[in-house]
Amino acid sequence: MSILQILDRDRTIGPPGFNRWLIPPAALSVHLCIGEIYGFSVFNVPLTRVIGITQSIENRDWTIPQVGWIYSIALIMLGLSAAFLGKWVERVGPRRTMFASACCFCGGLSLASLGVAWHQLWVIYLGYGVIGGIGLGLGYIAPVSTLVKWFPDRPGMATGLAIMGFGGGALIGAPLGVELMRYFESPTSVGVKEAFLVMACGYFVFMMFGAFTVRVPAPGWQPKGYVPQTQAKKLVTNAHVGVDTAWKTPQFWLLWTVLCMNVTAGIGILGQASKMCQDMFGVSKEVAGGFAGLLSLFNMGGRFFWSSTSDWTGRKGIYCVYFLLGAVLYSLVPFTQKIHSVTLFVLVTAVIISMYGGGFATIPAYLRDLFGTMHLGAVHGRLITAWSMAAVLGPQLVNYVSTYQTDHGVARAEAYNLTMYLMVGLLVIGLICNLLITPVHERHHHQAA
Numbered sequence: 203m204s205i206l207q208i209l210d211r212d213r214t215i216g217p218p219g220f221n222r223w224l225i226p227p228a229a230l231s232v233h234l235c236i237g238e239i240y241g242f243s244v245f246n247v248p249l250t251r252v253i254g255i256t257q258s259i260e261n262r263d264w265t266i267p268q269v270g271w272i273y274s275i276a277l278i279m280l281g282l283s284a285a286f287l288g289k290w291v292e293r294v295g296p297r298r299t300m301f302a303s304a305c306c307f308c309g310g311l312s313l314a315s316l317g318v319a320w321h322q323l324w325v326i327y328l329g330y331g332v333i334g335g336i337g338l339g340l341g342y343i344a345p346v347s348t349l350v351k352w353f354p355d356r357p358g359m360a361t362g363l364a365i366m367g368f369g370g371g372a373l374i375g376a377p378l379g380v381e382l383m384r385y386f387e388s389p390t391s392v393g394v395k396e397a398f399l400v401m402a403c404g405y406f407v408f409m410m411f412g413a414f415t416v417r418v419p420a421p422g423w424q425p426k427g428y429v430p431q432t433q434a435k436k437l438v439t440n441a442h443v444g445v446d447t448a449w450k451t452p453q454f455w456l457l458w459t460v461l462c463m464n465v466t467a468g469i470g471i472l473g474q475a476s477k478m479c480q481d482m483f484g485v486s487k488e489v490a491g492g493f494a495g496l497l498s499l500f501n502m503g504g505r506f507f508w509s510s511t512s513d514w515t516g517r518k519g520i521y522c523v524y525f526l527l528g529a530v531l532y533s534l535v536p537f538t539q540k541i542h543s544v545t546l547f548v549l550v551t552a553v554i555i556s557m558y559g560g561g562f563a564t565i566p567a568y569l570r571d572l573f574g575t576m577h578l579g580a581v582h583g584r585l586i587t588a589w590s591m592a593a594v595l596g597p598q599l600v601n602y603v604s605t606y607q608t609d610h611g612v613a614r615a616e617a618y619n620l621t622m623y624l625m626v627g628l629l630v631i632g633l634i635c636n637l638l639i640t641p642v643h644e645r646h647h648h649q650a651a
Contacts (some may be wrong), residue, residue, distance in 0.1 A: 237371015279335025310334025468558025508560025
């Protein structure tokens with residue numbers, strides 16, 4: 203039997219009596235690896251000193267805005283690959299998709315290592331950004347529809363389980379990156395190229411575990427004791443909407459905007475967490491790396507907590523909480539810097555990031571409520587293009603606005619204040635779009651042949 207045959211969807215169907223609780227660890231093993239992207243901020247400053255080693259050399263080393271595009275390109279490709287390959291993912295199943303994700307993500311890390319060694323930024327863009335980003339997209343959506351089908355009784359909890367590992371990736375990746383760079387740094391190297399290569403090898407092993415553990419439920423399978431609702435709740439349908447129809451509905455684009463606004467606000471902080479903490483409070487890079495890891499913990503926990511809560515409150519209600527509470531907390535960030543309270547800053551940003559993560563985990567359940575499960579992975583993949591847009595807006599707003607502020611005499615510690623108020627405005631837009639969402643009209647429902 204060839205490796206390609208082992209990856210076939212037909213060979214991944216769970217046998218009678220299969221324990222569905224084995225699926226969450228398979229999803230986590232992939233998402234905890236590809237979620238390393240959230241810890242990328244620990245590499246920002248070292249990548250600006252590849253030539254100078256101890257300090258950046260002007261016109262020879264890369265700048266922070268240039269390095270920031272590595273992160274943005276990866277998330278852009280995450281959204282685009284999820285959108286264009288969503289149908290393929292539904293057709294071939296989660297095992298083949300996870301295998302392809304591991305090859306792309308870890309291969310991209312390896313190529314990025316060469317880009318650092320050669321000091322060619324375009325190679326890092328291609329490796330970590332483009333190829334690695336495709337791996338992110340495939341690995342991100344692969345377990346979502348699978349887990350929803352295994353847990354039809356708790357779709358919010360299921361999507362939280364599927365996606366919380368991605369939010370927790372920096373909890374491992376950020377400290378690991380810092381330690382690997384410290385271990386490999388020398389008078390001729392900042393340790394980034396070696397760190398990328400070691401991480402690629404280690405992540406590949408764990409992602410293979412997930413790929414060969416995952417299963418899909420047999421047609422018609424239902425959990426013991428589960429009785430499907432015969433009458434749909436408000437905003438929750440028992441029907442199905444095909445992917446090519448779903449993306450033409452107003453509900454899809456309202457949700458697209460909801461996700462884009464929520465992600466733009468959160469990703470701006472998460473993508474620059476390490477540097478932001480250093481600039482605002484003058485802490486060491488080790489402490490800042492730990493802060494990025496702490497945010498990852500709340501990102502991960504929020505995905506499970508908030509999405510599970512949405513099973514009781516409804517998806518629309520929980521998104522109202524994200525936007526209203528989020529707007530208040532973002533407006534408090536400049537105040538935490540003004541009184542120089544690191545503790546309050548950590549508490550505020552931790553709750554913000556928990557709701558940012560919760561937004562990601564709740565979206566698949568929201569989609570399931572509106573469009574059903576027939577093409578859930580593909581619909582989710584197309585919606586993730588909102589993440590691609592946010593990946594440009596969020597980090598670049600933080601990068602360029604803060605850089606502009608400091609270049610024009612604003613103290614480095616206060617350079618992020620304007621950006622926080624801009625984020626409040628984005629959350630208000632998201633709130634309005636969420637309130638406008640209504641059930642999908644019956645004319646869009648799929649009619650069985």
